Amino acid sequence: MRHLTKSSLGLTLGLLFILSAAPLAAQEAAPAPEEKSSFARTEFVAVQTAHGLLLGIEFCDVIQCGSNALAISSLTVGAGAGLGLSLLASRDGVTPGFATIMNSGAYWGAFHGGFITANLTKNSSTISGVMGVSQLGAMGVSALIWNQWRPTAGEVSMTNSGGLWVAQLSALGFLAAGATDWELEPVVWALIGLTDVGLIGGALLSQIKPISRGRMLMIDLGGVLGMVAGMGTSALIAPSSEVAAGISGIAGTLAGLGIATVMTRDWDASDDERVTARWGISPTEDGATLSLSGAF
Numbered sequence: 001m002r003h004l005t006k007s008s009l010g011l012t013l014g015l016l017f018i019l020s021a022a023p024l025a026a027q028e029a030a031p032a033p034e035e036k037s038s039f040a041r042t043e044f045v046a047v048q049t050a051h052g053l054l055l056g057i058e059f060c061d062v063i064q065c066g067s068n069a070l071a072i073s074s075l076t077v078g079a080g081a082g083l084g085l086s087l088l089a090s091r092d093g094v095t096p097g098f099a100t101i102m103n104s105g106a107y108w109g110a111f112h113g114g115f116i117t118a119n120l121t122k123n124s125s126t127i128s129g130v131m132g133v134s135q136l137g138a139m140g141v142s143a144l145i146w147n148q149w150r151p152t153a154g155e156v157s158m159t160n161s162g163g164l165w166v167a168q169l170s171a172l173g174f175l176a177a178g179a180t181d182w183e184l185e186p187v188v189w190a191l192i193g194l195t196d197v198g199l200i201g202g203a204l205l206s207q208i209k210p211i212s213r214g215r216m217l218m219i220d221l222g223g224v225l226g227m228v229a230g231m232g233t234s235a236l237i238a239p240s241s242e243v244a245a246g247i248s249g250i251a252g253t254l255a256g257l258g259i260a261t262v263m264t265r266d267w268d269a270s271d272d273e274r275v276t277a278r279w280g281i282s283p284t285e286d287g288a289t290l291s292l293s294g295a296f
């Protein structure tokens with residue numbers, strides 16, 4: 001056990017170096033189109049502290065912590081490393097785009113590492129170890145993307161939403177098709193692959209149709225409400241039918257996303273773009289002329 005602990009500790013220290021190097025390296029490139037903000041730094045530090053805590057939990061699972069003291073130490077070191085390194089990386093300030101893409105790297109790294117490994121083994125230590133490596137590796141990829149393209153928070157949000165909603169719709173599609181055995185490898189691999197397709201599609205769409213993070217969140221909220229309404233209706237009409245739940249969930253989700261997209265179409269417009277009518281008064285010899293013009 002002592003040899004395992006030392007080996008795992010060495011691996012963890014190496015991964016923590018990657019964790020610190022990724023955001024630090026990403027910050028050295030040219031300025032981004034967004035302004036730095038204190039909220040973005042707060043978000044980045046908070047999420048990375050939680051990420052460090054998760055890494056501590058995963059490390060404890062890998063080495064099979066045999067005592068409460070070792071478990072608490074692992075969690076404390078993980079959270080402390082996440083807090084300290086994120087504060088160091090953001091000491092000169094960060095933009096919303098930087099915070100969003102680095103945090104998203106941790107999310108999607110955990111998703112891919114967890115799903116892929118769980119599909120290959122049931123050993124929790126192996127799953128935790130691969131998840132930790134995947135999380136930090138994905139943050140490294142996020143740093144490379146940041147250095148190359150400088151995406152905004154809105155672009156990253158659309159990318160994330162593309163992956164999330166394609167994954168959700170795919171899961172509902174499997175439910176509607178009766179493929180509810182989530183232990184089957186083809187179902188899991190298909191879900192992972194479709195999620196990646198959604199991520200790529202969202203990234204490409206964000207370059208065609210720019211969007212703000214706020215509007216994207218409202219569209220996501222519309223999708224959630226639509227899905228709940230659709231599946232809730234199915235539960236009332238056909239409570240025992242998984243096929244009906246899947247179909248109604250897909251219909252509700254698409255309707256919610258569509259309605260929210262239309263209702264927020266002017267969300268990112270400037271004040272001048274929102275004005276559809278203008279009026280003015282022009283003095284004349286006999287009085288004045290009232291004019292009204294509009295943009296359609």
